[in-house]
Amino acid sequence: MAKHFDTQALDRYFAAMADPTRRAVLERLTQGPASVSELHAPHAMALPSFLRHLRVLEEGGLIATEKQGRVRMARIEARPVRAAEDWLAQLRRQWETRLDRLDALSEALEQTAKGDAP
Amino acid sequence: MAKHFDTQALDRYFAAMADPTRRAVLERLTQGPASVSELHAPHAMALPSFLRHLRVLEEGGLIATEKQGRVRMARIEARPVRAAEDWLAQLRRQWETRLDRLDALSEALEQTAKGDAP
DNA sequence: GAAATGCTTAGCCATGTCGCTAACTATTTG
């Protein structure tokens, strides 16, 4: 039942998400592709510093970029976001399944108690 | 529509997830509470190093621990996992919404093209 | 073709992360 996840990929995905600048870039990119300058504009940070964030996102496969003339355009990539979401969902489901079993168990015990009562 | 997320909390959640040892601990804890030693056993790592991971998880609010005698028991916490999952889901939804609008737009353009044809 | 634009590289610094060992404290247990 449990899906296999690429551990190193998850490392990179989650690490990429663990920064507000990078999350903001992803949110911006949900509205469509943008150039490096456009993405950089809202962030009070030197361009080289910002570019580093973009590279982290790209190396993590969260975005793809392509150079057109002197402009580099970036767009969001679907799969990694889904992979991270799936991992969390699976974690939650495992946990909920266990809680359900505990519920079932305590109900069963209750029944048994009634049956066994003197 | 967009929920507000606590940025620093998301930083800690995602950072905590960005490590295989910590993800393994979370997976183990979906099956029920465990002591520090039990959690440590499968990991080829000195105990102090492992304890650091547990502290990261606890400071991020992903787990809660309690000392009982000389044993410290740990259990998973629901909310942060949900928060991270929700953030990713929101991101995906925004993005899908945009793709849907693009689909709608291209359909509309197609219709217009037919109507406008000579 | 000179100048502006848009990105890129190189290199520095401060801080954070992840592993380790050694030594210590607190609680059972024999």
Add this chain to the structure above:
DNA sequence: CAAATAGTTAGCGACATGGCTAAGCATTTC
């Protein structure tokens, strides 16, 4: 109470991360 058990604290070293400035390299644009 002595010894084993279960964590804990302190401190070290290697490397990663996130910011900066300065300088360089293509590609428009005038």
